[in-house]
Amino acid sequence: MAQADVRNDLETMVETHRKREVVRRRGPQLSWQIYLLLLPTILYLLIWTIWPLVYAVGVSLFRYNLMRPDLIKFVWLANYARAFNSSVFKGSLEVSATFTVAAVSSQFLLAFFLALVLDRTMRGIGLLRTLFIIPVFLSPTVVGLLWRNMYFADRGVVDYLFTRVGLPAVHWVGQASTSMAGVLIMDAWEWTPFVALVLLAGIQSVPPDIREAAELDGLNTFQYAWRILLPTLRPVILVVLLIRTIDTFKTFDSIWNLTRGGPGNSTYMLSIFATQTGLTGGEIGLATAMAVLMAVVSNIVGLVLVLYLGRREFSSNS
Amino acid sequence: MGQAIRLKLKRWPGNLLAIGLVALWLFPIFWAVLTSLKTRAQQDRLVPLFLFHPTLDNYNEIFTVSRYEVAIRNSLIISIASTFFVMVLAVCSGYVLGRVRLKHGRDIAMWILSLRMIPPVAVGVPFYLLFVRLGWIDKHLALIAVYTAVGVPFAVWLVQGFFIEIPRELDEAATLDGLTETETLWRVLIPVALPGISVAAIFTFIFTWNEYLLAYLLTTSRAKTVPLAVSENILEYHVEWGRIMASSMIVILPMLVIVFLLQRYIVRGLTLGAVK
Amino acid sequence: MSVILRSLSKVYEYGVHAVHAVKNLNIEVQAGEFFTLLGPSGCGKTTTLRMVAGLETPTSGQIYLGGEEVTEVAPRKRDVAMVFQSYALYPHMTAYENLTLNLKVHHVPRREIEERAAVVAKMLGISHLLKKKPQQLSGGERQRVALGRAIIRRPKVFLLDEPLSNLDLKLRETMRLELKRLHEELKITTLYVSHDQGEAMVLSDKMAVMHDGVAEQIGTPEEIYHQPANIFVAKFVGSPTINLLRGFLIIEAGATTFCLARLADRADVLARYPLNGNTPEPTLARACDQEVILGVRAEEFVVHYEPRPGLLRTEVDFLEHAGSVNYAILKLVDDAEGKALANGDRLIAAVSYHERLVNGQPLWLGIGKQAKTKLFAAESGQTLQG
Numbered sequence: 001m002a003q004a005d006v007r008n009d010l011e012t013m014v015e016t017h018r019k020r021e022v023v024r025r026r027g028p029q030l031s032w033q034i035y036l037l038l039l040p041t042i043l044y045l046l047i048w049t050i051w052p053l054v055y056a057v058g059v060s061l062f063r064y065n066l067m068r069p070d071l072i073k074f075v076w077l078a079n080y081a082r083a084f085n086s087s088v089f090k091g092s093l094e095v096s097a098t099f100t101v102a103a104v105s106s107q108f109l110l111a112f113f114l115a116l117v118l119d120r121t122m123r124g125i126g127l128l129r130t131l132f133i134i135p136v137f138l139s140p141t142v143v144g145l146l147w148r149n150m151y152f153a154d155r156g157v158v159d160y161l162f163t164r165v166g167l168p169a170v171h172w173v174g175q176a177s178t179s180m181a182g183v184l185i186m187d188a189w190e191w192t193p194f195v196a197l198v199l200l201a202g203i204q205s206v207p208p209d210i211r212e213a214a215e216l217d218g219l220n221t222f223q224y225a226w227r228i229l230l231p232t233l234r235p236v237i238l239v240v241l242l243i244r245t246i247d248t249f250k251t252f253d254s255i256w257n258l259t260r261g262g263p264g265n266s267t268y269m270l271s272i273f274a275t276q277t278g279l280t281g282g283e284i285g286l287a288t289a290m291a292v293l294m295a296v297v298s299n300i301v302g303l304v305l306v307l308y309l310g311r312r313e314f315s316s317n318s
Numbered sequence: 319m320g321q322a323i324r325l326k327l328k329r330w331p332g333n334l335l336a337i338g339l340v341a342l343w344l345f346p347i348f349w350a351v352l353t354s355l356k357t358r359a360q361q362d363r364l365v366p367l368f369l370f371h372p373t374l375d376n377y378n379e380i381f382t383v384s385r386y387e388v389a390i391r392n393s394l395i396i397s398i399a400s401t402f403f404v405m406v407l408a409v410c411s412g413y414v415l416g417r418v419r420l421k422h423g424r425d426i427a428m429w430i431l432s433l434r435m436i437p438p439v440a441v442g443v444p445f446y447l448l449f450v451r452l453g454w455i456d457k458h459l460a461l462i463a464v465y466t467a468v469g470v471p472f473a474v475w476l477v478q479g480f481f482i483e484i485p486r487e488l489d490e491a492a493t494l495d496g497l498t499e500t501e502t503l504w505r506v507l508i509p510v511a512l513p514g515i516s517v518a519a520i521f522t523f524i525f526t527w528n529e530y531l532l533a534y535l536l537t538t539s540r541a542k543t544v545p546l547a548v549s550e551n552i553l554e555y556h557v558e559w560g561r562i563m564a565s566s567m568i569v570i571l572p573m574l575v576i577v578f579l580l581q582r583y584i585v586r587g588l589t590l591g592a593v594k
Numbered sequence: 595m596s597v598i599l600r601s602l603s604k605v606y607e608y609g610v611h612a613v614h615a616v617k618n619l620n621i622e623v624q625a626g627e628f629f630t631l632l633g634p635s636g637c638g639k640t641t642t643l644r645m646v647a648g649l650e651t652p653t654s655g656q657i658y659l660g661g662e663e664v665t666e667v668a669p670r671k672r673d674v675a676m677v678f679q680s681y682a683l684y685p686h687m688t689a690y691e692n693l694t695l696n697l698k699v700h701h702v703p704r705r706e707i708e709e710r711a712a713v714v715a716k717m718l719g720i721s722h723l724l725k726k727k728p729q730q731l732s733g734g735e736r737q738r739v740a741l742g743r744a745i746i747r748r749p750k751v752f753l754l755d756e757p758l759s760n761l762d763l764k765l766r767e768t769m770r771l772e773l774k775r776l777h778e779e780l781k782i783t784t785l786y787v788s789h790d791q792g793e794a795m796v797l798s799d800k801m802a803v804m805h806d807g808v809a810e811q812i813g814t815p816e817e818i819y820h821q822p823a824n825i826f827v828a829k830f831v832g833s834p835t836i837n838l839l840r841g842f843l844i845i846e847a848g849a850t851t852f853c854l855a856r857l858a859d860r861a862d863v864l865a866r867y868p869l870n871g872n873t874p875e876p877t878l879a880r881a882c883d884q885e886v887i888l889g890v891r892a893e894e895f896v897v898h899y900e901p902r903p904g905l906l907r908t909e910v911d912f913l914e915h916a917g918s919v920n921y922a923i924l925k926l927v928d929d930a931e932g933k934a935l936a937n938g939d940r941l942i943a944a945v946s947y948h949e950r951l952v953n954g955q956p957l958w959l960g961i962g963k964q965a966k967t968k969l970f971a972a973e974s975g976q977t978l979q980g
Contacts (some may be wrong), residue, residue, distance in 0.1 A: 033499070034418050041411035041470060043424070048467035055444035114339065122333045130578040134347060136572050141545040144349055144565045145552075149559050157349055175517050189346065212649050213682035215669050217696035217743070227695070231686040250437045254425035254529045256568050257549065274439050275531065284443045291440035298435040306428070 057287045064285035079289035091265055092273040100248045103187050111195035119203055136194045144257025145187040172260050176266035183255055183267050202236040244307045246298050352564035361559055376560035389547035395458055400465035404522045408473035415482030416489040434471040442535045456538045474519040480514025513583040532553040595660035595783050596624040602655035604641050615641040617807040628777050630786045630794040633804035639787045647676050661792035669902050675744035676753040681736045683728040689739045689741055690724040714742045734765045752784040791831045801826045820966050825975040828889050838890040838936035843881055850878045852888050864928055865906035866959050877978050885972035887936050894965035895943035905958040910951055916918050920945050940953040
């Protein structure tokens with residue numbers, strides 16, 4: 001009786017041990033299949049993103065005008081030099097930088113306020129949030145055109161409404177002094193809901209008893225937002241900040257359709273300059289050089305933000 | 319439920335404020351709808367018109383005069399195809415990067431995300447030159463290929479985030495139940511990550527639908543997409559606002575429905591991508 | 595500072611449904627008292643606590659803190675501190691910052707904050723943990739930080755929402771004593787919520803046993819244990835659960851006897867137990883024509899190995915070895931219809947570990963002379979009283 005028991009136990013032990021070995025051995029054996037899953041993506045990106053980029057850098061080293069294809073000439077970094085020395089280039093870089101900083105910061109503040117306002121449980125809050133986020137899903141082209149329509153001097157409905165409530169009519173995009181403001185308003189209209197909803201999700205992810213503990217600790221709304229919400233939301237805020245900064249810098253469609261970069265050069269973003277150089281001027285060598293510079297600037301800004309966030313935010317294995 | 323702890327105001331003022339703000343925010347859309355229902359004469363007023371006799375002429379014209387349906391069809395083909403390819407790639411790589419201990423997994427993930435920083439302008443020219451040589455200009459395939467490349471980084475990032483969220487116990491339970499890695503992926507992980515995958519799909523779809531610059535560069539007439547068709551209403555000496563608004567409003571509706579059905583997931587997807 | 599709840603009710607409306615979480619509660623807690631709200635999940639104890647904190651608004655009724663009505667006052671202004679079941683520590687702050695945030699917000703000068711923090715930390719034994727964040731602390735440590743956060747404010751009332759339920763057994767026992775010691779030292783009015791009757795019995799000066807939004811009985815732990823107001827309280831308090839025997843009363847020769855009946859009619863009697871005079875005679879006389887339930891705690895049974903007249907015959911189903919005391923789980927042999935027991939289908943008797951018992955062994959149960967058996971009216975469940 002006892003002996004059979006012991007033998008059974010031994011057999012079970014050996015069996016388990018063997019099974020465990022198999023499982024362990026299966027580990028490294030799988031890796032080629034895993035790479036197989038990852039490979040298509042990497043290959044595809046290499047072919048369709050990296051290679052064109054490399055090609056673009058290559059093109060930027062040439063003086064290449066589409067309208068005079070016979071005059072192609074390898075000019076090394078002359079395009080870049082031209083860009084750096086061009087006052088238009090520097091101006092457009094300044095416009096892009098100003099726009100990006102102003103847009104991102106103002107939108108964040110506005111978004112935070114809106115998130116707090118929309119943080120309610122009422123019937124139809126889902127509908128409200130859906131309606132609110134519509135601007136994000138519109139084509140930037142359409143947004144630009146829509147605001148162009150609304151801003152139309154004299155006939156513009158925006159100015160009309162302003163006068164109706166007693167404010168002076170500002171010819172937003174009709175003059176250089178206010179055109180940046182006009183563009184910022186449009187961009188805020190389009191993108192603030194996105195930031196607001198992400199912040200809202202973050203705010204609502206704070207466990208309810210933390211909010212209650214804060215209430216009992218004596219914090220009012222402002223103190224709660226400042227001492228508890230903001231620190232807790234820091235990772236979310238930084239990531240959204242990163243995305244919005246990069247994207248805002250690249251903005252083209254909406255501003256192009258709204259102002260074409262004008263009046264004068266007041267809203268002449270670098271993205272517009274590069275595109276026009278290539279499209280209208282045909283100077284694709286120079287245009288590509290500027291685009292490459294844009295990419296470099298974005299990457300630097302992105303790298304700085306990412307390093308600040310700490311690479312742990314992007315790791316796959318916690 | 320902590321009823322006493324609403325961050326701002328008590329019930330009614332707070333609700334009113336929320337409703338009011340959203341209503342105010344939507345004014346431009348409201349205006350767009352109004353404009354789409356006006357004749358040219360009604361639009362060209364010194365004082366904007368709010369009460370008028372609406373007409374469906376604009377909606378009519380975009381189909382009869384400018385054959386909008388071609389653009390819609392093109393956009394549908396291109397967007398659906400690109401979204402499909404993007405999602406296939408994103409789910410595969412998102413899974414690997416999100417759940418498998420790869421030696422350089424972190425670096426690869428970051429590299430993929432960094433590709434998002436490239437302005438389309440930079441790759442526009444090489445693509446143009448390449449497609450001219452391939453004869454792909456004005457063919458759907460060109461845009462599908464390009465959009466897939468552009469859309470993958472963001473989609474991978476989102477999907478990866480969702481995969482990371484899934485607790486490892488599910489994998490372990492599946493292994494004990496006798497499932498292979500592939501079966502686990504198919505039967506367990508993907509269904510659980512479906513909300514995030516849907517979110518990524520929607521964002522990709524909308525992005526490809528709304529994209530302008532590359533579409534402009536790489537198509538001329540036959541493969542025209544919706545944004546191009548809309549902006550074609552800017553004629554030399556005046557702008558056909560009515561038609562612009564009408565064509566925009568048409569495509570908003572289906573988008574609205576989808577967004578409404580999935581709005582909770584969308585916000586969750588965005589945060590999960592952000593907070594890990 | 596006293597806490598008085600008057601006619602307190604809370605109703606949750608869900609469209610057509612309405613859930614009455616708390617029904618017309620009247621409780622008075624004296625200043626410095628440790629008062630427990632005890633009951634099963636869903637009985638309304640946590641809701642009541644949250645109403646005292648101000649986190650929920652009562653549907654009707656009033657709450658008085660120290661004589662002042664605070665029913666509509668915001669939680670922030672009530673000067674109450676709460677320890678949440680999940681501790682609710684701010685994850686991005688160190689233990690020290692968690693402890694002192696409320697002082698900072700009330701503009702207490704920095705030096706005083708530091709002093710108070712040092713005192714409280716020493717009291718709770720967490721001085722060495724102050725620089726750590728909640729994720730780096732164990733469950734027990736987090737709980738003590740949560741306690742410290744409440745103590746440091748010197749509030750007028752402490753509210754504790756099942757603070758020990760997330761701890762493992764040994765830690766729970768230690769913290770239980772800690773809480774008792776703290777209460778002796780600080781003497782702050784404490785309102786404690788628990789579903790663990792053992793815990794409540796040890797810690798409380800007074801308790802309210804709650805069921806379905808109603809306070810079934812309010813009293814000291816002794817009162818509740820020995821003089822439960824009804825069957826629910828008798829069953830809820832006391833471990834192991836009280837034994838309930840169904841039967842009727844006979845008055846013979848000036849003494850009242852409880853007869854355990856097998857069937858609804860009184861013909862078949864399984865056992866006879868003379869009563870010890872816990873209940874006044876007139877009440878007993880009045881109850882002679884009703885069905886009655888006798889409550890006997892496990893430790894009040896006396897076990898006999900041989901048949902004795904008038905004692906209940908049982909058989910050992912199995913034994914529970916609980917350390918110093920063992921419990922014999924017994925089933926009734928002659929009760930085919932299962933009508934004799936009002937609480938499950940087994941009896942539990944405490945037996946000392948000296949006794950050698952085996953499964954299937956027949957035992958005869960008597961009731962000890964010292965036992966404080968309780969009588970309940972079978973229909974209403976209420977104690978038979980004068």
